[in-house]
Amino acid sequence: MPDTQRHLRSSATQACRIGAISFAAFCAVGAAGTLAQAGLNTGFTLWDGLRVALIALTTVWLAWGAAQAFLGLRPLGPLPDVTIPFGEFPATVILVPIxxxxxxxxxxxxxxxxxxxxxxxxxxxMAILSDTSHPDALRMERAALAPLFDGATGMGRVFYRNRTDQYGRKAGNIEDFIRKSGGAYTYAVILDADSLMEGETIRHLVARMEADPGLGLLQTLPKIVGATTLFGRAMQFSASYHSAVFARGLARIQGKSGPFWGHNAIARVHALAQCCGLPELSGPAPFGGTILSHDYVEAALLVRGGWRVEMDPRIEGSFEEGPENLLAFARRDRRWCQGNLQHIRLLTTPGLTAWSRFVFVQGIMSYLVSVAWGGFLIVSLLATAMAPSPDYFPNAYQLFPVFPDDRTHQIVALAVGIVGLLLLPKLAIFAESVATGRAQSFGGSARAFASVLIETLLTALIAPVMLMYQTRAVTEVLSGKDGGWPATARGEGALTMSEGWRSGRWITLYGVAITAIVQWAAPDLILWLLPVTIPMMLAPFLITATSWSSARGIFTVPQDRQQAPVVAAYHGQLQHLSTAERTPDAQITQSA
Amino acid sequence: MATRVTPVLNTNQNYVDGNDALPPAAAMDMPRQVLENTRRLTIATLMGRLFLRNA
Structure with a gap:
């Protein structure tokens, strides 16, 4: 294995996995032990047992994320230097499902x-694979895309087709292409409708596949571009600044059984054809029917078929857009939640590697953990409300009172540990960015630190709101409600207060109800719960305010200073096309 | 290493070559994968296994 791919050696992957799992287990045992000790001081009850189980579960998840960040602090080797001889470029197609x-x-x-x-x-x-169903939308789509079909011959053509049945949604859309035309190509670069990729990046991806015949799929780490709102820019900053490090850790842990995120990746067409024909699952949605989170399944099936799946965060020139507000994020999250929970059905799929099953468990856990946090808060409240009053004079003839053991030390230690697991990775990433000079492209050390600080505060504020959305999503899926596949609302930015109120008022009601119940049943806890209940009560305002445009001073990313050529070309083309659409001739053509 | 899938020329005329349609048709076989484990480990099968093992 070349030196540039040292991190993919089996021994290195095994060491990273053992290290990360041990760290997560150590933290979980520490948290559970601390809480159990606190319970033992005052008599261990059933509530204490429940709390210990829930804190162990949630801490495992937090520590697992932190471990990935720590593993990603050290840079990977240089990008492999691969080339394709002149005139031998293999047949490649870029798939754009819309x-x-x-x-x-x-x-x-x-x-x-x-x-x-x-x-x-x-x-x-390039092949634009349309699943657009509405007749008016389809007519506009054909008219808008017409300038692309300019009669180019040989490679470099743009194709377009529209499916009438939408079987299998996005995965089915790509599958339809492979079944009918896949044999014409060796490689397929799979994009999303909002993806952008540089020509040089595609050349590199093809060269990597050519150099490595066992590689079935190579995933890039797309950078988010085009964000304008506070929420969008915070995500954009986090994806550029934090995710770069997390992704290195993920690449080390996943090794040759890497992830597929459904887009901004290159795949060997015959590997996809051989391994990734997805069936519909038996039974009705949400657990049956079309597989929603198809990408994780396709990655697992490629590995089952003997192919390697790699993710390389070193590859530049890969971009996508992100949700611009919390509502758009929550809508997408609802679909992902249903898709990930559907993987419960696939945990026993024959022939999968243990690691692929573990990846499914991670995806499932990423949603169940919200319910576990909510459960921990509720159980803690119930335990406090139902605790008997302390008996200072347990003996009849007792001169001095007996004070029950204080739990404060253990609870504070636990809180510090949990907050530490949340903050330490971010601080470590900040230190890494300063040490390597990466912080300079984020506006310098001071500005990068300010961005990290504001992003952390913003995350803490919206975490209870997201906890409610995720808990609702999990409850809906587990009770059999199918959320379907709503169209992605791209470009949806600023929300009005009434939109925010309509979407978030149920969270406000929960916040008010919880505060009232706590005030009645366990008033001592009211202050402890304020970091959760205040954001819940302010949910409509938070949803709205984070959708407003953000000042450019914070959340500076390298893309702000120097736009990638393909992103700049996209903005230029968009401006040109939008201007052309507004001309009287274009309007007459469209209305005809 | 996995076996290679041989491309098959498509005779389906619904898709024609041209810039407004799919690329030159070259169909590929894409078998549906088996994902669901239909084996159920019930007490009856467990007892059956034990019986067979001890028989």
């Missing part, structure tokens, strides 16, 4: 990538 998207934006993205591919001299085809 479904009721803004067609002007799709056209601008495809045009920008095509321009980038031409400049890089990369001869690949």
């Amino acid at each position: 479904c009721n998207e803004n067609p002007t934006e799709v056209c601008a993205r495809v045009s920008a990538m095509r321009q980038s591919l031409r400049m890089a001299g990369v001869p690949v085809d």
Whole structure:
């Protein structure tokens, strides 16, 4: 294995996995032991047992995330230097699955990538695979995309087709292409409707696949671009600043059984054809029917078929857009929640590697842990409310009172530990960015630190709101409610107060109810719960205010200072197409 | 290493070559994968296994 891929050696992967699992287990045992000790001081009850179990579960999850950050602090080796001999570029297609998207934006993205591919001299085809169903949307889509079909011949053409049945949704859309036309290509670069990729990046991806015949899929780490709101820019900053390190840790832990995130990746077409024909699961949705989170399953199936799946965060020039407000994020999260919980059915799929099953468990846990946190708070409240009053004179003839043991030390230690697990990775990433000079591209050390601080505060504020959304999503899925696959609301930015109120008022009601119950049953706890109940009561305001435009001073990312060529080309094309749409001739053509 | 899937030329005329349709048709076999484990470990099967093992 070349030196640049040292982190993928089996021994290195095993060591990282053992280290991360041991760290998570150590933290969980520490947290559970501390809480159990606190319970023993005053008599261990059933409530204490429940709390110990729940804190162990939640701490495992937190520590697992922290371990990934710590493993990613050390940089990976340099990017492998691979080339393709002139004139031997293998047949490659870029797949752009779309479904009721803004067609002007799709056209601008495809045009920008095509321009980038031409400049890089990369001869690949592009296929726009439409699942758009509404007749008006379909008519507009065809009209908007028409300029792309300019009669180019040979490689570098743009194809378009529309499916009428939408079987299997996005995975089915790509599968339909492979079944009918996959044999014409060796590699497929799979994108999302909002993805952008540089021509040089695609050349590198193809060269990596050519150099490594056992590699079935290579996933890039897309950077979020184009965010304008406070929420969107916070996510964009986090994805550039924190995720770069987390992804290195993930690459080390996952090794050759890496993830597939459904887009911004290259796949070997015959590996996909061989391994990734997904069936519908028996029974009705949400647990049966179409597999929603298909990408994790496809990665597991490729590994089952003997292929390697790698994620390489060192690859630059890969971009996507992110949700611009909390509502759009929660909507996407609802779909992911249902998709991940559906994986419960796949834990016993024959032939999967143990690690693939563990990855499914991680995805399932990422949603169940919200319910566990909520359960921990409720059990803690009940335990306090139902605790008997202390008996200072347990003996009849007693001169001095007996004070029950104080739990404060253990509870404070536990709180410090939990907050530490949340904050330490971020502080460690900040130290890494200063030490390596990476902080300079985020506006310098001071500005990067301010961004980290504000992002942490913002995350703490919206965490209870997200906890409520995720708990509702899990409850809905477990009670059999199918959330379907709502269209992604791209470009949806600022919300009005009435939109925020309509979406968040149920969380406010829960916040008020919890505060009233605590005030009645366990008033001593009211202060402890304020960090949870205040954001809940303010949910409509938080949802709205975080959707407002953000000042450029905070959450500075490298993309702010120097836009990637393909992103700049996209904005140029979008402006050009939007102007053309507004001209009288274009309006007449469209209305016709 | 996995076996290679051989591309098959598509005779389906619904898709024609051209910039407004799918690329030159070359169909591939894409078998549906088995994902659900239909084996149920019940007390009866467990007892059966024990019986067979001890028989």
